[in-house]
Amino acid sequence: MSSDAAAPPSAPATEPPKPPERRRRRGRLIISVVVALVLVVGAATAGIGWYFSGVAIEVSHEEEYPxxxxxxxxxxxxxxxxxxxxxxxxxxxxxxxxxxxxxxxxxxxxxxxxxxxxxxxxxxxxxxxxxxxxHWIYSGDPKTALGLDFQKVTYPSKLGPMPAWLIPGRTYSSTWVIGVHGRNADKLETMRAIPAVHRLGLPMLSIAYRNDVGAPASPDRKNHLGGTEWNEVASAIAYARSRGATGVVLYGWSMGGAMVMTTLRKTADPTFIRGVALDSPVMDWSATLDKQGADRDLPGFVTDTAKLFLEQRVGIDLDDFDQRRYARDLKTPTLLFTTNGDLTIDNGPSVTFAKTAPPGMVTHIATPGDHTDAWNVDPSAYERALTGFLAKVR
Known part of the structure; x- marks a missing residue:
């Protein structure tokens, strides 16, 4: 009689549990949503950045009546x-x-x-x-608005003849003031300064530049924020010298200020520039674009994307427009007007520039008002400061 007991059945091999199909579908859905969100956010960032960069370099001369x-x-x-x-x-x-x-x-x-x-x-x-x-006050031209004789002249440039107003002084063999208006503006922006300059007996050349009404267009018909436009300022200096100027004072409003400062740095003969006057100048385009982006409630990364697009679209380096980097080397007397309520540009870089420049080199006058409103708020005080400065550097 056998005493062997029947062997218990062997346990089946253990396998990891399979996730339910519903869990797999949920995982795939989450990944798809994340990827879609990344793509949407990336596309939106690129789209908004491209649009914002386009606004900054757009050429427009249309009037708005708000x-x-x-x-x-x-x-x-x-x-x-x-x-x-x-x-x-x-x-x-x-x-x-x-x-x-x-x-x-x-x-x-x-x-x-x-x-x-x-x-x-x-x-x-x-x-x-x-x-x-x-705030430009005047319309027409120096004769119709101010009663001052002037000549419509053209000065040679890389893009062809550029129009300008030439208001004579006592003699052409003297220091000239060259007025440079701002972005998408006009020679009319310089008109507020013409009477004070004229009373001193100095000639004033108020210039148009590329993409202005009546002036040759740039090849891409875009604003380069002064990155190429400064060449017209250099050409205007050469024109003034050819007409007998013994020196010049460069006078820039807003983007015209950026153009003036770039010209000062890149000119072959900086000693010919006796002085610089700046009215609400853009002393750092990157900071101004940050301000304008924040005013539009754009996240910082969108504005940064816009700045990259802008640099690529018009071939400039925004770092080169930060004039604070060059303040310690300033050798040209500078008159600087800023307005405390400026809604267009960040004037913090202007304040820093004035503080960083060698002592006594920058006369900084801060006033109430919005962008380029310093004259409007107190014309008499503005003109006293301007004529005092010009009398010293002429």
Whole structure:
């Protein structure tokens, strides 16, 4: 009789549990969503960055009329109240077919401001008219606006003849002032300075440059933020020298300031530049683009992408536009106007530039107002500072 007991059945081999199909599908879905979000965010960043870079280099000369006249009365106009319309000082009001000169504020409420109208120089000012506040003040040309004789001249440049206004001084054999307007602006921007320069007996050459109305266009018809436009300033200096100038003062507004500073650094004869006057200059385009991006609620990485696109699209290096890097080497006397309420550029680099330059080399005057409004807020004080500076460096 066998005593062998029956062997227990062997246990099956252990295998790792298989994830349920639902879990696998969920994992694939999460990966797909993440990839899609990365692609969407990347595409959105690139798209917004490309658009923002295009805004910075766009050439546009169209007028906008953001204000509506709320009421008129003999000798006054009522406008919506904002920081600009309520500022003291001297301004013009422009509309599609007209212009008026504005005086001081004579009435004020929570949402509207009443200003004196000193003259209606063109058209009719009526309730409901779409207008803009014009800090350039003048229209026309030096003869029609200021009663000053001038010549329409052209100066040679790499792109062809460039138009300019030449307001004679007592003699052409003297220091000339060369006025350089800002981005998408016009020679009219320089008009506020012409009377003070003329009273000193100095010739003033107010220049147009590439992409201006009536001037040759750049090959790509884009703004290069001064990166190529400075060549016209150099050409204007050569023209002034050919007409008898013994030196020049370069006078730049906004982007014109960036052009002036680049010319000062790159000119073959910096000693011929007796002085530099700057009005709300762009002393660092990168900082200004950061400010404009933040004002549009763009994340920093989007603005950084826009700056990369901008550099590639017009072939510039934004680092080269940071004038603070060159402040310690400044050898040319400089008059610098900035406005405390500048909504267009970051004027922090201008302040730093003035503090970093050798002692006594920069005269910095800070005023209330928005971009290039220093003259408008107090014309007399502005012109005293300008004529005092020019008298020293002429």
């Amino acid at each position: 204000l509506t006249v709320l009421d008129t009365a003999p000798g006054s106009v009522t406008l919506p109240k904002d920081e600009a319309t309520a500022l003291p000082g001297t301004w013009a009001l422009a509309w599609k077919d007209g212009r008026a000169m504005l005086g001081p504020v004579v009435g004020n409420s929570a949402d509207r401001v009443v200003r004196k109208v000193t003259a209606v120089t063109q058209g009719r000012l009526t309730k409901g008219t779409k207008v803009y506040l014009d």
